[in-house]
Amino acid sequence: ALNCPVTDLSYDQEHGGGILVKTEDMDLYCENLVNAAGLFSAQLAAKLVKKQPKSQQQQKRNFIPRHYFAKGNYFRLEGQRTPFSHLIYPVPEPGGLGVHATLDLNGHCRFGPDVQWIPVATDNNVVDDECMGDNNPDEIDLNVDPHRADVFYEQVRRYWPGLKDGSLAPDYAGVRPKVHHPDLLRDADGGASLGFADFMVQGPQEHGMAGVVHLIGMESPGLTSCLAVSELVADKLLLQGS
Structure with a gap:
């Protein structure tokens, strides 16, 4: 219900x-x-x-x-025509598929999501009763930080060098549940990260x-x-x- x-x-x-x-x-x-x-x-x-x-x-x-959470931010393209008529996927990054270009049904272009890991305050090896440590999904801020645009310009220009300054505006964000964290996931012997x-x-x-x-x-x-x-x-x- x-x-x-x-x-x-x-x-x-x-x-x-x-x-x-x-x-x-x-x-x-x-x-x-x-x-x-x-x-x-x-x-x-x-x-x-x-x-x-x-x-x-x-x-x-x-x-x-243990559940981890990765926030994914999107920026929309404004004041500049998109050169794309289909999705553009760059090389994946740890925790995500990279900042890619997507088109909605009206042809508007947005870029994202990035991977913004929600801070984890407890030891990965200690699974508490809620399996979420100090993280409550209801309390995650879904506002897009405008300062993250700098990283978006850098990543988008890898496949679209013609992106102009001032063309990206904060759009929306979501949260993805993860069963791993690149900094905290370790093998059974406490060795190197398992990666994926x-x-x-x-x-x-x-x-x-x-x-x-x-x-x-x-x-x-x-x-x-x-x-x-x-x-x-x-x-x-x-x-x-x-």
Whole structure:
């Protein structure tokens, strides 16, 4: 339901099993649960783990990655005609696909997103109950800092040297959930950074909790590949226990 936050998750033992989803306004019972909560998916997964027997909590907690957040800023082109009639993608950068040129349905051009990591204040190896450390997605500032334009001019001019000074204006920003951080992700022995970690689709086969599929760290594939992702989710639920 719209604007109906989930406050708790647990396995229901009083109504023949299944999963109890508690919200601010109602309680819902379901046999299967797909956790596709975006920026909050790791947080919801942790709520369910906390209701497991203590002997199983640590094992199941290991399947929940720490969530990091990367803000992506966009600048729009003003006062200059775009030379592009299609998308332009530069070489990817750590955490993103680089500042690329996009066109809306009206032919207007904007550039972005960049990768602005939200500061992390806690140790990556300590996964707290919320799996987000001190970061609350609701408190992330989505205003675009005009001073970031300097970096945009530099990056866009790598593939469009004709971009004029004063042609970029702050547009909008969004936040991407990440299951890695380039400065904090380390291997099991504390060695060098692993560099890249994809989004996660975890079903009962991975975490051992019946009837639950977690979609964690989903970025653009959550939309652009939603049909393929939904098939994978359905397969995990249909094959559980087999």
